[in-house]
Amino acid sequence: MPNVLLFNPRSAPSKPRIPNSILAIAASIEGEFGYVIVDGNREKDPLQKIIDYLSSGSFNYFACTSMPGPQLRQSIPISARIRDMFPEIVIIWGGYFPSNQPRVVLESGTVDFVVNGPGDKCFPALLRALQTGAPYELIPNLVYRSGSEIIHTKKDAIYDQDSLPPLPYERLNSFYPIRHYLGRSYLGTRTIAYHSSIGCPFTCSFCAVVPIYEGRWKGKSAQAVYKDIVYLKQRFGGNAIEFHDNNFFVSEKRTVEFASLIRKENMVWWGEGRIDTISRYSDETLSLMRESGCKMIFFGAETGNDAVLKRMDKGGTQSGAQIKSFAERLAPFDIIPEYSFVLGTPADTPDQVQKQIDEDIAFIREIKSINPRTEIVIYVYSPVPTEGSEMYRKVLESGFRFPKTLNEWISPQWDSFDLRKNPLTPWLTPAMIDTIKNFETVLNGYYPTVSDVRLNRWKRGIIRSLAFLRYKTRLYGMPYELKALQVLWKYRQPEIEGF
Numbered sequence: 001m002p003n004v005l006l007f008n009p010r011s012a013p014s015k016p017r018i019p020n021s022i023l024a025i026a027a028s029i030e031g032e033f034g035y036v037i038v039d040g041n042r043e044k045d046p047l048q049k050i051i052d053y054l055s056s057g058s059f060n061y062f063a064c065t066s067m068p069g070p071q072l073r074q075s076i077p078i079s080a081r082i083r084d085m086f087p088e089i090v091i092i093w094g095g096y097f098p099s100n101q102p103r104v105v106l107e108s109g110t111v112d113f114v115v116n117g118p119g120d121k122c123f124p125a126l127l128r129a130l131q132t133g134a135p136y137e138l139i140p141n142l143v144y145r146s147g148s149e150i151i152h153t154k155k156d157a158i159y160d161q162d163s164l165p166p167l168p169y170e171r172l173n174s175f176y177p178i179r180h181y182l183g184r185s186y187l188g189t190r191t192i193a194y195h196s197s198i199g200c201p202f203t204c205s206f207c208a209v210v211p212i213y214e215g216r217w218k219g220k221s222a223q224a225v226y227k228d229i230v231y232l233k234q235r236f237g238g239n240a241i242e243f244h245d246n247n248f249f250v251s252e253k254r255t256v257e258f259a260s261l262i263r264k265e266n267m268v269w270w271g272e273g274r275i276d277t278i279s280r281y282s283d284e285t286l287s288l289m290r291e292s293g294c295k296m297i298f299f300g301a302e303t304g305n306d307a308v309l310k311r312m313d314k315g316g317t318q319s320g321a322q323i324k325s326f327a328e329r330l331a332p333f334d335i336i337p338e339y340s341f342v343l344g345t346p347a348d349t350p351d352q353v354q355k356q357i358d359e360d361i362a363f364i365r366e367i368k369s370i371n372p373r374t375e376i377v378i379y380v381y382s383p384v385p386t387e388g389s390e391m392y393r394k395v396l397e398s399g400f401r402f403p404k405t406l407n408e409w410i411s412p413q414w415d416s417f418d419l420r421k422n423p424l425t426p427w428l429t430p431a432m433i434d435t436i437k438n439f440e441t442v443l444n445g446y447y448p449t450v451s452d453v454r455l456n457r458w459k460r461g462i463i464r465s466l467a468f469l470r471y472k473t474r475l476y477g478m479p480y481e482l483k484a485l486q487v488l489w490k491y492r493q494p495e496i497e498g499f
Ligand code: B12
Pocket: 008, 010, 011, 012, 017, 018, 019, 020, 021, 022, 024, 025, 041, 063, 064, 065, 066, 067, 068, 069, 070, 071, 092, 093, 094, 095, 096, 097, 100, 115, 117, 118, 119, 120, 123, 195, 207, 208, 209, 244, 245, 246, 384, 418, 419, 494, 495, 496, 497, 498, 499
């Protein structure tokens, strides 16, 4: 049986979570190909571990997942090293980064194939073709190089999620004890990361999910999700759930079914949804959700400006007025809305960009006054290649370009670009970025996130009183005293750490 090395590069070592991308890929070849898993989050020296495996001579394929950002710091140099040391090994990448940036990945000469989006069928089909020498050119969801050309095969329909093979948790447990993946969070002491659906029915022009899923969504049934969760609870002691779906709440019926099932398990859960979708949920559904353990929901609010929402192709019925009324509506249900905003989107003139930033800041303050428990996550806009969208056209007009080589993606400048912290975006001046960052620091000082489990009451009191005057007087400039405390106390930033 040919052997495959599956690699999950380090993302957030302080907070390892079950590596669902690699597990899904492992499931797709279970029983047909032999495999091992190396998780960069769990290894001091993953390169050495990989070299040890590959030196055994029994591996034919190196398969690596990669998101943009920190994972690239391992996926790029480690893949390049493997190419040098073991040129006969076929290198295959999948996940959000290569799916959105296949050209730069394949032109590096380091990677032979990119799996574009779901790999559940494409990956085993590719391995089969490579094993038997059969053509791979017609396998859907594949990107490869032919001379100087980058060829995309057709996109497959998205799969019925219940029909996919079960995730090989026991196999993962044999490489890395699953208990160590169930970390402490605001939700519980042993938090399960679970992915219950793929894609999203919307096509927002700032979102990396769109070029891959093109407005499509499919979820596992509530029963299948419940079965997995109960297994993770009983077998490994999980007591809380983070749903990592792009959009968990698309179907009210599925949410109700899941909430009814999970209610008796006494577990706290969290997921991501749309304001307009959940606005249409009935009061009974919202009560049931809370009763079943749903304490907080993450929403892409983006901006209170309806024209900008339109330019972002936010779709649906979301509006500034709805963002406000929804924050108010959730309060009595005791569900915390976690609103994320995208500030610094391109506009026709620098004045318009600045004006929009100021308006967004005012809007966030208004949300806080309507429902002070609303958690605010602020992103500086960073482009994704949503070809054909007005937003991306404006981005290109401004002179913005993605890196031309794979190594440039891990240069210090682009590294922080991926964290949406310091974008190399020509329409944003350093002063504008300072405005956003300083406001964020003061806001986080006055309203520290509840999700920071390290921040005790005493620390919260100190930082709040320090930030009080600045917040009230709107004097956000140079908030060094707050920054110093946030650094000292390692203040949690969901926008970097994820969730
Ligand atoms: C879990 C997660 C994380 C975890 C990482 C866990 C880990 N792997 O160790 C944490 C919390 C650390 C994280 C961080 C970040 N993340 Co993240 N993360 C996710 C999330 C929510 C789920 C990923 C997942 O498990 N999916 C489940 C699997 C089954 O789906 P999948 O990954 O798409 O895998 C399928 C295919 O892509 C493909 N595939 C994937 N890998 C491979 C590999 C091979 C070899 C093959 C053949 C196929 C293949 O096949 C799989 C099955 O069909 C996604 C959003 C999402 N819902 O997918 C965002 C997402 C991937 N993250 C994203 C980003 C931007 C980040 C950050 C950079 C910033 C941020 N704000 O979150 C940070 C980086 C910071 C850091 N320290 O790394 C973006 C990527 C956007 C982009 N431009 O590409 C996403 C899409 C969120 C979003 N909507 O914006 N993240």
